[in-house]
Amino acid sequence: MSEKCCGSNEKGRLTRSDNHGSCDHKSDKPASCCSNGSVVAFPTAKTTHATSDESEKAEYRIHGMDCPSCAVTIEKRLNRLDDIHEVNVNYNTAKLHVSGSGVLSPGNVENEIQKLGYTAEPLNQNKHYRTYDVVGMDCGGCAKSIENHLNTISSVNDISVHFSTGKMKVAHENSVDDIISEVSKIGYKASLLTDGKKPAEKTHNTEGYGLITASGILIVLGFVGTYAGLPGIISIMLYAAAIIISGYKPVKSAYFAVKSRSLDMNVLMSVAAIGAALIGEWFEGATVVWLFTLGNSLQNRSIEQTRNSISDLMELAPSEAWIKAGSELVKKPAEDVSVGETIVIKPGDRIPLDGRIIQGETSVNQAPITGESIPVDKISGDTVYAGTINESGSLDVEVTKLVDDTTISKIIHLVEEAQEQKAPTEAFIDKFARVYTPIVFGLALAIIILPPLFGFGAWDEWVYKGLALLVVACPCALVISTPVAIVSAIGNAARNGVLIKGGTFLEKAGAIKSIAFDKTGTLTEGKPNVSEIEALTVSENELLSLAFTLEDYATHPIAQTIVDYAKEQGIQPKHGEWFQNITGKGVQATIDEHVHYAGNLKLFEEMDVPLEDIRTRVEDMQRRGKTVVIVGTEQAIIGIISVADTIRETAVEALNGLKHVGVNQLSMLTGDNEGTAKMISEQMNVNRYFAELLPEDKVEAIKTLQSEGHNVAMVGDGINDAPALATSDLGIAMGGAGTDTAMETADIVLMADNLEKLPFTVHLSKKALMIIKQNIWFALVVKFIALALIIPGWLTLWMAVLSDTGAAVIVILNALRLLKFNSMNSEN
Numbered sequence: 158m159s160e161k162c163c164g165s166n167e168k169g170r171l172t173r174s175d176n177h178g179s180c181d182h183k184s185d186k187p188a189s190c191c192s193n194g195s196v197v198a199f200p201t202a203k204t205t206h207a208t209s210d211e212s213e214k215a216e217y218r219i220h221g222m223d224c225p226s227c228a229v230t231i232e233k234r235l236n237r238l239d240d241i242h243e244v245n246v247n248y249n250t251a252k253l254h255v256s257g258s259g260v261l262s263p264g265n266v267e268n269e270i271q272k273l274g275y276t277a278e279p280l281n282q283n284k285h286y287r288t289y290d291v292v293g294m295d296c297g298g299c300a301k302s303i304e305n306h307l308n309t310i311s312s313v314n315d316i317s318v319h320f321s322t323g324k325m326k327v328a329h330e331n332s333v334d335d336i337i338s339e340v341s342k343i344g345y346k347a348s349l350l351t352d353g354k355k356p357a358e359k360t361h362n363t364e365g366y367g368l369i370t371a372s373g374i375l376i377v378l379g380f381v382g383t384y385a386g387l388p389g390i391i392s393i394m395l396y397a398a399a400i401i402i403s404g405y406k407p408v409k410s411a412y413f414a415v416k417s418r419s420l421d422m423n424v425l426m427s428v429a430a431i432g433a434a435l436i437g438e439w440f441e442g443a444t445v446v447w448l449f450t451l452g453n454s455l456q457n458r459s460i461e462q463t464r465n466s467i468s469d470l471m472e473l474a475p476s477e478a479w480i481k482a483g484s485e486l487v488k489k490p491a492e493d494v495s496v497g498e499t500i501v502i503k504p505g506d507r508i509p510l511d512g513r514i515i516q517g518e519t520s521v522n523q524a525p526i527t528g529e530s531i532p533v534d535k536i537s538g539d540t541v542y543a544g545t546i547n548e549s550g551s552l553d554v555e556v557t558k559l560v561d562d563t564t565i566s567k568i569i570h571l572v573e574e575a576q577e578q579k580a581p582t583e584a585f586i587d588k589f590a591r592v593y594t595p596i597v598f599g600l601a602l603a604i605i606i607l608p609p610l611f612g613f614g615a616w617d618e619w620v621y622k623g624l625a626l627l628v629v630a631c632p633c634a635l636v637i638s639t640p641v642a643i644v645s646a647i648g649n650a651a652r653n654g655v656l657i658k659g660g661t662f663l664e665k666a667g668a669i670k671s672i673a674f675d676k677t678g679t680l681t682e683g684k685p686n687v688s689e690i691e692a693l694t695v696s697e698n699e700l701l702s703l704a705f706t707l708e709d710y711a712t713h714p715i716a717q718t719i720v721d722y723a724k725e726q727g728i729q730p731k732h733g734e735w736f737q738n739i740t741g742k743g744v745q746a747t748i749d750e751h752v753h754y755a756g757n758l759k760l761f762e763e764m765d766v767p768l769e770d771i772r773t774r775v776e777d778m779q780r781r782g783k784t785v786v787i788v789g790t791e792q793a794i795i796g797i798i799s800v801a802d803t804i805r806e807t808a809v810e811a812l813n814g815l816k817h818v819g820v821n822q823l824s825m826l827t828g829d830n831e832g833t834a835k836m837i838s839e840q841m842n843v844n845r846y847f848a849e850l851l852p853e854d855k856v857e858a859i860k861t862l863q864s865e866g867h868n869v870a871m872v873g874d875g876i877n878d879a880p881a882l883a884t885s886d887l888g889i890a891m892g893g894a895g896t897d898t899a900m901e902t903a904d905i906v907l908m909a910d911n912l913e914k915l916p917f918t919v920h921l922s923k924k925a926l927m928i929i930k931q932n933i934w935f936a937l938v939v940k941f942i943a944l945a946l947i948i949p950g951w952l953t954l955w956m957a958v959l960s961d962t963g964a965a966v967i968v969i970l971n972a973l974r975l976l977k978f979n980s981m982n983s984e985n
Contacts, residue, residue, distance in 0.1 A: 217253040217266060219246065221275035234273055235266065253277065287333065289325040291318065293345040293457060302410070305417035306343050307336070320640060324350075344410035344423065369451055372399040376443050383440075396439035404430055404446040420594055422449075422631040426958065429624045433954055436617050444955040445628065452962025473525045473544035474565055478509040481553065491543075492560045502541075502552045510543050511563045512554035519550035526564055527654040527909035568908075571658065572651045582929060583639040583660060590632040597630035621954070622947055628957035629943045634964035638932030641968070645975035646925040653979075655918050656906040665887045666905060667922035671822035671867035672815060672889075672915075673859060673881070676834075678874050679891060679912070680825060680841055681802040685715060687722040688783060689799040691774070700796035701728045703748065704788050707755040710736040711744045715784055715800050716755075743786075753795075755788045764791050771797070782833030804840060807913045812841060814916030818923065822867055826855045826881065855881040872915070889915070917979070924978055932968040939964045 222228060228246035231253065235244045241257040255266060270277040294300055300318035303325065307313045312331035319325070325347060329336055333349050340347040379395035404427065411427040414420070426449045433442030480487045481499040491509045494500065499515065502508050508521070520532035525544045532548050535541060541554060543563040560566065605623030609616045643660040650657050657663050677683050692700040705723035708716035709730060723730075733746040733753075742763075743756015754760060758775050761768065771794050775785045783799040812823055825846040827834050834848035847858040859881050862869045871885035874892065882888035882903065890903030892910035907914050943960040946952035 214254070214256040215266065215279065217255070217270075218278040219251050219253050219270065219275055220278065222251055227275070230273060231270060231275065234269060238269065286315075286326050286328045287336075288350045289327065289336065289340075289347040290350050291323055291325050291340065291345050291347050293453075294318075294320050294323060299345065299421065302343060302414045302417070302419045302421045302423070303340060303345060305419045306413050307339060309417050310339060322644070342409065343413040344406045366454065368402050369447070369454060372403040372443070372447050372450075375399040375402070376440070376447055379443070380440065393439050396443040397434070399443040400430060400434065400439075400446050403443075403450045407446065407449065420598060422633050422961075425594075425598070425627050425631045429628045429954060429958075432620060432624045432627075436620050438621065438954065441621075441954040445958045448955060448958045449962055452958070452966060455962075455966045473507065474560075474563065475507050475509040479503075494556055494560070496556055496559060498556050500554050500556055502547045502554060504547060504549050504551060506547050508541050508543055508545050508547060508554070510554075510556050510560060511558040512541055512556045514539050514541060514552055515555050516553035517550050519552055520548040522546040522548055523909075524654070525652075526568070568651060568656060571656055572647060581661060581664060582933075583643065586636055586639055586933070590636045593632055594630055597626060601626040601630060618950070622950065625947050625952050625954055625957045626944070628954060628961060629940060629947065629952075631961045632940075633961055634936040634939065634968055635933065637965055638936050638968045638972075639929050642925050642929045642932060642972035642975060645972050646921055646978075649976055649978055650918060650921060653914060653917060654908040655914050655921075656908065657918070657922075658904050658906075662887060662904040663922050663925055665868070665922075666870070666919055667926035668868050669820060669870045669887060669919060669922075671824065671862050672820055672870045672872060673824040673826055673862060673885070674843070675855070675871075675873040675881070676825050676827035676829065676837065677802065679805075679872055680808045680837070681804050683802065685718045685784065685800045686803050687719060687798060688801040689778065690796070691798075692796040694793060694795050697796075698726075698728060700788060700798070701726060702731055703753055703795065704755055704786065704798055706730040706733045706748055707736075707744050707746050707753060707788070708786075710746065711738060711755075715786060716744070718800050719786060719798060751790060753788070753790055755786055757785070758787065761787055761789060761794065766791060766794060768794070780832040780836070782829060782836045804837070805911060807911045809841060811912035811915055812843065815919060818916055818920040820919055822862070824858070824862060826850055826858050853880065856884045859884045872912070889918075921975070921978055925975055928971055928975060932971055935971075936964055936968060 219228075219231065222231075232244045232246050235241050235255060238257070241255060243254075243256045245254040246252075247254075253266075253270075267277045267279075291303065294303075300320040303318045304316050307316045307327065307329075310329075310331070312329055312335070314328040314330065316325065316327045316329075325340075327336055337347045337349070375395045376399045379392040379399070382392045382395065383389070407423045408427045408431075410423040411421075414424050426445065430442040430446045430449075433439070433445060474491065476491055477488050478491050478494050479501045480489050480494065481501055486501055494510060500510060500512065504519070514535055514537050516537060518534075518536050521535050521541055522532045523542065523545045525546075526542045535552075540557075541547075541552070542565065543558075543560075544565040558564075601623045604626060605620050608614055608619045613619075639660075643663055646663055647657050647660075657666070674680050690697055690700065695703075701719075701723045704719050705728055708719045710733075711717075731748050733748045735745075735747040735752075737745050739745060739754075739756060739760060742760035743754055745752055745754045747753075754764075758768075758772065766789060771787070774797065775787070778785050778797075778799045781801075783801040786798045786800065787794060787796075788798065789795045815823060821844075823843040825834065825838050825841065825843045827837070827846065827848055828850050829837070829848060831848045834846045838846040847854070847861075850858065859869055859871060863886070868886045870887040870889055871881045872889045872891065873882055874890060882890070887905065888903045889905045889907065891907045891912070905918060907918070939960050943952055943957055946956075
């Protein structure tokens with residue numbers, strides 16, 4: 158396996174590698190193991206320097222790393238410096254965290270990294286970020302305008318605005334009120350979020366509807382007045398008033414956008430409306446502004462629904478908890494509860510914090526976390542999660558996680574991060590829009606100036622056509638076509654117990670045609686159970702009693718399985734003595750003055766015990782994937798007990814569901830022998846299986862599937878299957894609700910420990926891709942039709958603005974269908 162190169166981050170997820178340094182892997186696919194065949198866990202380099210309390214800390218983005226050994230090289234280089242106290246390079250995120258004396262000196266760290274052939278970009282140094290909620294953004298251009306405007310302010314050190322989530326993160330030295338004021342100048346409303354959380358009360362962007370109604374009435378009155386014979390000046394005054402009422406905010410926003418060198422929709426619409434008024438088309442100008450304002454309000458209202466899909470999750474966990482203080486119950490804010498305190502949850506209440514039950518039994522509705530519709534029975538010692546519902550009994554729960562560390566808090570954090578990441582399609586559309594808009598803007602100016610300048614018609618005619626082209630130049634419907642669909646799909650998935658880590662993985666899931674499953678713990682329960690009992694010379698209960706006595710002193714997991722089964726059946730052990738483990742073969746003990754044995758076939762063969770047809774039975778059981786324990790003496794076989802892993806109840810149905818949604822290539826990866834693998838694959842109805850695999854062999858199986866032209870997803874537990882998960886095109890982990898590592902490492906996490914949500918996830922992803930394509934094509938077709946109608950003069954200004962804002966509202970409404978999509982009704 159020397160051609161493979163890999164590594165894993167501190168979370169246990171294998172990182173993806175390419176050709177650099179000591180790595181020999183030449184494909185753009187991730188590799189599976191290091192040159193010595195071992196898995197690399199890192200950060201590997203931990204400095205020996207003492208960390209000073211007064212040391213400076215800095216964070217950098219490293220460009221140029223293409224395999225984990227690059228990260229190790231950087232760590233080693235920086236650790237040699239005397240003024241460096243601690244170095245941590247995360248290959249997956251391409252980030253360097255470093256602390257020491259003087260690390261923030263200009264060029265210090267950057268120069269050292271540059272010597273190694275990489276570049277370092279300082280991040281967030283000496284910056285305190287605040288998070289704001291921004292109301293009024295209805296496309297990515299709005300976010301860009303806010304960024305550009307605030308970047309012109311010297312007291313703002315850094316800013317990022319995310320249209321999808323409606324959030325703005327700013328590192329600034331001036332006051333919060335100053336930031337809110339600056340945002341309001343360009344037509345949006347910002348409010349500070351405490352610790353990045355939503356305000357207790359949701360804000361709805363409903364302001365402005367009265368002004369829209371008033372300006373609409375003025376336009377109607379002016380239109381009626383024109384045909385009623387009133388003096389033209391009266392109609393013009395009514396139209397002008399409508400323009401001022403509806404156009405004040407867009408023009409104000411346009412002014413600051415131009416000032417910060419942005420060319421957004423406010424600029425285009427403002428120029429079109431003012432231009433129309435200047436050439437005497439007052440009705441057209443007023444209609445453009447009114448339709449534009451109305452369209453924006455409808456867009457904002459619709460987009461709020463997608464953003465609320467995640468904010469609703471935040472309200473699931475109660476803000477207060479009942480604390481047990483001696484014999485009394487005291488109500489405290491959830492954020493003030495410490496780890497180790499005991500909280501009391503009454504029947505019907507939501508659980509405020511993650512914890513462990515120390516007293517009580519109940520059923521818990523875990524749907525908010527795992528998407529499971531059936532309540533889960535809980536007893537003392539079981540884990541409960543914040544936001545879930547206590548269905549029946551009263552519980553005493555020991556708190557195990559603070560409010561910010563609960564599973565639901567992590568879900569919200571991960572989903573919001575995912576929504577802020579751009580999918581490949583979204584990134585491409587944004588680039589297209591950045592080129593498209595200035596080109597059409599320049600073309601509009603050329604149409605306005607050149608034809609009349611060279612005598613090809615009147616100025617009014619060509620100015621009007623140019624203004625119509627300006628309106629068409631606004632790419633709002635196209636830019637908004639993808640992010641709203643992605644946010645809606647990710648939000649829907651989160652509410653159904655599926656974490657999709659970003660638009661990239663959503664798109665990948667929709668393109669998956671082949672899925673490989675780890676067998677143990679994924680397709681099967683991962684724990685053995687007694688499957689067959691054959692008593693030959695005694696009763697079944699007597700056989701179990703002997704086996705119970707023998708195996709109770711053994712340490713093998715199979716022995717414990719038999720002991721647990723006997724206890725469940727109410728079987729009592731016999732009195733035994735002189736117990737002895739026989740390494741690799743079984744166990745012996747003296748019971749009723751006779752030596753008894755429990756072990757494998759080899760043990761009894763060496764004692765020359767007559768096996769007759771026993772051997773045939775045992776070999777048949779083994780071929781069917783079972784582990785066989787033989788109970789007997791030196792003279793005869795008393796009976797046979799077989800143990801086997803149990804297939805998950807939901808697995809077969811889930812696999813059939815995957816085939817129904819178009820995933821036709823299903824494979825099973827297992828370390829079991831050929832016979833066992835074949836038997837289970839037939840029961841599971843998978844297309845093919847790969848047997849007798851070591852972890853690195855699973856990687857080869859994934860590569861084999863990829864070499865056959867498949868986009869391959871790997872489903873495992875997120876830890877033991879790390880190499881294969883990393884090599885696959887899409888890593889899917891199960892059981893994230895109980896495993897922080899799985900939540901952090903996989904591309905997609907099924908929060909419940911079963912496969913029933915996998916067909917839903919693939920189907921949702923395919924539906925999202927379909928809607929994204931519909932939106933893009935619809936926006937482009939409408940745009941091209943509008944452009945085609947300009948030349949013959951058939952496109953009026955109000956038709957142009959309707960083609961843009963109307964198309965934007967339609968693509969948003971189309972994307973909102975993903976919020977209500979469910980696997981039971983694929984036509985949603």
